Amino acid sequence: MLWSLVPDAAPSAPANPDEHSKLRAAFRDAGNWLLRLLLSPFVEVGALSKLLWESAFWGIRPPYRGRLFVEAMEFIGIGSIFLVSLTAVFVGGVLALQLVDGFRDFGAENQTGAVIGLALAREVGPVFAALMVTSRAGSAMTTELGSMRVTNQIDALVTMAVNPVQYLVVPRLVAGFVMVPVLTMLFNIVGVMGAFFVAVGLLGLDPGVFMDRLKWLVDWDDVSQGLIKAMVFGVAVTLIACRQGFYAKGGAAGVGRATNRAVVQSAIAILVLDYLVTGLVLGQGLL
């Protein structure tokens, strides 16, 4: 070959004959890893879509287990009332603190009630309610289903001719769809109460002006926009929690990893879906 005519420039033979194959294997592994990383969001969305489709399919088929729906609603809804109320009071309060302070610079503090009402109804209420459901109920759902998976309880359902998606996933999805909007309304109401207390009780705003501006700017369209988002978030966070738990593997450590993934994915999904739904509702901001 030409290289042999230029001895000094000829590539040296590998010291170890296995070196080339090791290098090739390392490149192949790195390539596979990168490919998996790039494809993983699509794989995840595909898996979630499949589970959603299966849930819709099994959700309309008998038997209908009313007790499971009530239990799931109680767990997601009633169980989250305290957490949602507590966060709503402080979120409303801190919004009032910031806005009164900011608006005072140009004499617009009377608009505080209106802006807080709008922010809570359209954005803060649904997003925070969904985040609270994720942190309390979503993580618990993943852990419960994950534990059932790794201890063969889901397999046991299958062997007893009970469809596990119908039995375990459908009631939770329906409960998320129904209860996250209810919790959003609760967040809105308690948030306004918290803001009212801080703005009127602590910072001396006129209560009549606060409520008048709130009623003047916030209408049903704003509230319904928030409720639509809450329904979407409710399905998304329960779907992600169920998907992660349902397909968990690797024992207790695997359940822990699944729970971690569920919380992270849910938080990201809430913020991404928030933008997409807002764009769809407002008819702008999307391609």
Next chain:
Amino acid sequence: MKLFRRNLLRLTRASLPPGVKDDPIHVRIRDLHKSYGEHEVLKGVSLDIHRGQTNLIIGPSGSGKTVLMRQLIRLENPDSGQLIVNGIDFARLEGLNLAAMRRTFGMVFQMSALFDSMTVFDNVAFPLREHTDLSRTEIRDRVMDRLTGLGVAAAAQKLPAQLSGGMQKRVAVARAMILESEILIYDEPTTGLDPITTEMVDELITEAEEMFGVTSVVISHDMASVVRIANQLSFLHEGRIAATGTPEELLHTDHPATAEFIRASRISTT
């Protein structure tokens, strides 16, 4: 709901060809293959499960016992091969037919797989509530009857976590048997149990067979159980059935891997 249940029952019964109950072979496994990616675990398993007897499938760890069990009850779909149960190819069934056929089987998992959020009573009543129109009283009577028969009636209102391993196994057997399934599959029922509890579980398998006339399939690597309970014994080795027969025949086999397994387990062959 009632129509769904009636359909399930109709399919279970109507699908039985005449005379199958007299067939001494309850399940015929033929050339069963299963791979995960490039790793082939089952490489053509062929085996007869004898009706009304305790059929043990033994083999070293990693030989494919649990994978075989998962195909047998269709927790996974085999790549190819046949699973003839009562004359019907179980491997080909889908949907409602598959759900109906699954009721032929009861499964006792290695760790019992009892629903930990339910009491013992609710665990055993679960299949009845799901698949029958029995009244509350009838369900209570049937569940308590089964729990009494297996000696765990006193634990009816306890949660599974409050029971010992042996008691959990008894409850798992009661749950698997409550729909009067014809075939009971036990996945490594004695793994991790002390010798006394192991002996109790072995007795339980024999009791269940004698009391309810079921066909038992026990997947295990515990050779001590072989001597105590097996009517039929098969040795699974590297994804294939390497030897099969009565325990007597297998204990004196000249098949090298089987003989080595028996020798290593220090079971007396005399």
